[in-house]
Amino acid sequence: MNTNTIKEKKTKEGNATSIKITGAEAIIHCLLEEGVDLIYGYPGGAIMPVYDELYKFQDKLTHILTRHEQGATHAAQGYARVSGKVGVAIATSGPGATNLVTGLADAQIDSTPMVCITGQVGSHLLGSDAFQETDIVGISTPVTKWNYQITKASEIPEILAKAFYIARSGRPGPVLIDITKDAQFDSIDFSYKKCTGVRSYNPVPKPDQKAIDAAAELINAAKKPMIVFGQGVILGQAEAELKALVELSGIPAAWTILGLSAMDTDHPLNVGMVGMHGNYGPNVLTNECDLLIAIGMRFDDRVTGNLQTYAKQAKIIHFEIDPAEVNKNVKCDVAVLGNSKETLQLLLPLIQKNSHVAWHNEFKMKYDIEYNEVIKNDLHPTKDGLTMAEVIEEINIASNNSAIIVTDVGQHQMIACRYAKFNQSKSNVTSGGLGTMGFALPAAIGAKMGAMDREVVAIIGDGGYQMTIQELGVIFQHKLPVKIVVLNNDHLGMVRQWQELFFERRYASTVMVNPDFVKIAEGYHINAKRVSERKDLKATIQDMIASKDAYFLEVKVEKEDNVFPMIPTGASVSDIRLK
Amino acid sequence: MEKKWFTISIYSENNVGLLNRISGIFLKRHINIESLNVSKSEIENVSKFIVVVFCEEEIARKIVGQIEKQIEVIKAFYHLDDETIYQESVLFKIASSLLFDERQIQNIIKDNNATIVTVSREFFVIAKTGRKHEIDEMYMQLLPFGIMQFVRSGRIAITKTEMPISALLAKFQKS
Numbered sequence: 090m091n092t093n094t095i096k097e098k099k100t101k102e103g104n105a106t107s108i109k110i111t112g113a114e115a116i117i118h119c120l121l122e123e124g125v126d127l128i129y130g131y132p133g134g135a136i137m138p139v140y141d142e143l144y145k146f147q148d149k150l151t152h153i154l155t156r157h158e159q160g161a162t163h164a165a166q167g168y169a170r171v172s173g174k175v176g177v178a179i180a181t182s183g184p185g186a187t188n189l190v191t192g193l194a195d196a197q198i199d200s201t202p203m204v205c206i207t208g209q210v211g212s213h214l215l216g217s218d219a220f221q222e223t224d225i226v227g228i229s230t231p232v233t234k235w236n237y238q239i240t241k242a243s244e245i246p247e248i249l250a251k252a253f254y255i256a257r258s259g260r261p262g263p264v265l266i267d268i269t270k271d272a273q274f275d276s277i278d279f280s281y282k283k284c285t286g287v288r289s290y291n292p293v294p295k296p297d298q299k300a301i302d303a304a305a306e307l308i309n310a311a312k313k314p315m316i317v318f319g320q321g322v323i324l325g326q327a328e329a330e331l332k333a334l335v336e337l338s339g340i341p342a343a344w345t346i347l348g349l350s351a352m353d354t355d356h357p358l359n360v361g362m363v364g365m366h367g368n369y370g371p372n373v374l375t376n377e378c379d380l381l382i383a384i385g386m387r388f389d390d391r392v393t394g395n396l397q398t399y400a401k402q403a404k405i406i407h408f409e410i411d412p413a414e415v416n417k418n419v420k421c422d423v424a425v426l427g428n429s430k431e432t433l434q435l436l437l438p439l440i441q442k443n444s445h446v447a448w449h450n451e452f453k454m455k456y457d458i459e460y461n462e463v464i465k466n467d468l469h470p471t472k473d474g475l476t477m478a479e480v481i482e483e484i485n486i487a488s489n490n491s492a493i494i495v496t497d498v499g500q501h502q503m504i505a506c507r508y509a510k511f512n513q514s515k516s517n518v519t520s521g522g523l524g525t526m527g528f529a530l531p532a533a534i535g536a537k538m539g540a541m542d543r544e545v546v547a548i549i550g551d552g553g554y555q556m557t558i559q560e561l562g563v564i565f566q567h568k569l570p571v572k573i574v575v576l577n578n579d580h581l582g583m584v585r586q587w588q589e590l591f592f593e594r595r596y597a598s599t600v601m602v603n604p605d606f607v608k609i610a611e612g613y614h615i616n617a618k619r620v621s622e623r624k625d626l627k628a629t630i631q632d633m634i635a636s637k638d639a640y641f642l643e644v645k646v647e648k649e650d651n652v653f654p655m656i657p658t659g660a661s662v663s664d665i666r667l668k
Numbered sequence: 669m670e671k672k673w674f675t676i677s678i679y680s681e682n683n684v685g686l687l688n689r690i691s692g693i694f695l696k697r698h699i700n701i702e703s704l705n706v707s708k709s710e711i712e713n714v715s716k717f718i719v720v721v722f723c724e725e726e727i728a729r730k731i732v733g734q735i736e737k738q739i740e741v742i743k744a745f746y747h748l749d750d751e752t753i754y755q756e757s758v759l760f761k762i763a764s765s766l767l768f769d770e771r772q773i774q775n776i777i778k779d780n781n782a783t784i785v786t787v788s789r790e791f792f793v794i795a796k797t798g799r800k801h802e803i804d805e806m807y808m809q810l811l812p813f814g815i816m817q818f819v820r821s822g823r824i825a826i827t828k829t830e831m832p833i834s835a836l837l838a839k840f841q842k843s
Contacts, residue, residue, distance in 0.1 A: 226685055227685075227688060230685065230688050230689050230692055231689075231692045231696065235739045238684070287739060289680065289739065289740050289741060289742040290739045411737065412736070412737070413733035413734050417730055417733070
């Protein structure tokens, strides 16, 4: 029954407007109507009617069986982050559904468009503590942009259309749709209409010309302006507008962790990363600039440090799509609401050409300080132990700065985001807001499938790797040429660093006794190598990047290295430590 | 910043689960909901939540922003007490014998502008509408005689100034 399409049924039944199909089949048609050709998931009792339809539609809709439902969500996220499309994950009721929660929370805080579909016990059993019943709508409410429980098959087309619309529009986010088993079995007259609006939801505020004018006036008058751009630039597809603004105004531009790759890292006006482990210059100069232009970022506490001392001397302009973010953490002088592409396009004609040479020199001077204190030792260490940074640098070289880098959470993530180089947008996939260990391996699977023509390198710590290590099974089964680099310091490095700095070296539960990672990868029939000496690093990484197949590389790095610079929690951005 | 009483008015779609979504926003910030009332509003098929909280204005503003962001919320506002006309309702259930034995009770009813809703052989029910402190006073007056049951509604409130939602109303009625 692989040719089971709506069209054929329509002619057979001679009905042009609608056809009679089961709810489960309707779900598949909804996905196809939304342009979905790839979903991640895990079957189980309450979602079996849908899986039965997936079997029939396998030529149109690829289902990837992850080894855990959490893996399905992170894979869907990775796919969404590199492709800009909505990621889809599917799971059964009860434990299947609860295993989605971490991925939902991650997608919510990082504004990733995702639709999760869960099976639910039959509607007559709802609330009865039935087998594998959980109130997933209740559980997922705080971590979804929207969620809904379908108990009647007739609701499926309209609700799924709404789900995709909400997930991808405005500030994107995750949507969970819970569908009772009887709604999957029941028949409906199917017809599909894409959702184009929800009356109570205004996804993109209309730009206010007065705010744009006020912003332009401040920008043109500023002597020491600084741009901080976030993921809003990527989500709004405003990379070209950002570049034009930066080049025209000559304003130094810094990125947040999720803004990384929106502008080429080698761009001369790019001054590095802000935040806890960001670069010295943009952090310190946040408290010296006279105008801070925030574009598509939300002043996360990891960016601002102590709010009482954050950019108090500066006027602040906030380009933002979500009104709830305006004046939430940092009070701004001018709020420019709207989609970043649209607002920057309106702003550009009003901006005067400038170069801010003296101001740029201050960034250069700060960079030199950071180079001498930190970067030099990270990239060109004089001791024997390998540093994480030199691994990243070799990956930059081997991939010509063109790889998609997927990172997990911890020291390796901060080092990768500090040192990885990018020459394309949507290339940095990391768990920013939630800090989800275990994110990278499944997210790299999704990233690869969302950009098959691109090199995807997952960089993972030895801790986070073991949280979702089972997803190696997907890489093996589907022969996905994902490159996996585990930077192994035999510690939960970031927590250990905090213990060293703030807990008098009491290393509580941060020493890892690790298995033979190479053997594990080989158990999944993945080419695997281990490097523990500098002399082998370059050639092995070149081998890895050149490989047409999946490749696992464990690099034994220095066990007790720290990530600097660092803004200690609660400290001011200008009190960033270099050691 | 000083804490004050705020009345938050939320216009929303009438959907299952929305109350959970809204109350979660207060929960996340560890703000106690002092009173909650849900009813229909002046706009057809639009519900109105009235939530009373005691917090700093900054928090009230942020909460309203985060509430308004929810897909099924149409608009949300916050107001201070003196910007609204607000009331609560209560019911007291009292043993019928007291109505005849304790003449004072009749005076309490009169003085408080309360009404007797029903009288039976065993009990009678007094209803009163007013401000919280008026209700509290009446409660204290009746307490010595014995209250069989007591219940107070959430605050209901309307604003003195126009709720800036009339444009939306017009748009909805067109669609």
